Amino acid sequence: MKLLILGSNGQVGHCLAEQAESKGFDFSATNSSQLDITDFQKVRQTVESVNPTIVINATAYTNVEKAEDEPEKAFEVNSDSVGNLARICSQKNIPLIHISTDYVFDGTREGYYKETDTVNPINAYGRSKLAGETAVAENTDKYVILRTSWVFGRHGKNFVKTMLNLFRSRDELTVINDQIGGPTFAGDIASAILKIAEVLDDTPDFSEWGIFNFSGKEDVSWYEFAKSIYESSRKEQLITKDVSIRPIPASMFKTKAARPLNSKLDLSRIKSVFNISASDWKSEIDNNIEYYLQ
């Protein structure tokens, strides 16, 4: 098996390259300065020269707020380029593993979202990612799309690092308590993707192509997630002063982009097809919080 990993400087892409290396996989990885995913010709040339057995796309335009001001850029990276990549993969009969988001949903459902539930994104980023899912499905048959949520990794910007910085600089802060979702460790997304790649490689007649949810459990609010980060950082003495964290509704926290109130994902499909279990976000926070302090 030979992997081509695109976007190796992102939270997930970095973990993918790191784990592929440590597991001794044959792989080639490109970051945004080596390969711009919007350069259709260069993407084709790269796939042709690397000649991978599986392509993994970890590139994305992920700035949810900025996407409201420049949706065309979000669509260029998250949809047009993904369609082009899927077309190339299809022509060369190479399976494509792509990553999508809980933000394809509007969050009004009660309970857990299944892969087949109605999509209805409520911000520009979510619309661009949904267009990317559609572009994959329209251009190739052999694809796995992993829909994930609330990603945090040791490499890159994320909520965990933002909270740690705020705990250091503030004595009190407010955090949203009515948006519920599954924080997902980037390292667990990478492990899941590499496991999927191995299954695809070992199963020539694989037929369960399509969308798979993958997230951390237990689902929590941002406020509960912040409290966990705080407790771990106090326990490890990374933060040595008291910080008062107060819950507030999303309606009191003004943002350009609306976000779904419910992002809880049902993980039964990925368990039954690939035997992959939920990301254990709490263990990563409890055991490795020091890696997030910058």
Ligand SMILES: NC(=O)c1ccc[n+]([C@@H]2O[C@H](COP(=O)([O-])OP(=O)(O)OC[C@H]3O[C@@H](n4cnc5c(N)ncnc54)[C@H](OP(=O)(O)O)[C@@H]3O)[C@@H](O)[C@H]2O)c1
């Ligand atoms: N972050 C989340 O909370 C979250 C939640 C749900 C789903 N997801 C999805 O999970 C996947 C991985 O997200 P992540 O958190 O790892 O994102 P990330 O850290 O923002 O990484 C995305 C990577 O894509 C690269 N990129 C952007 N535009 C590019 C272009 N034109 N050509 C080549 N590379 C380009 C970026 O390059 P630079 O390094 O130059 O910026 C960055 O390294 C994405 O599909 C995302 O939509 C993320």
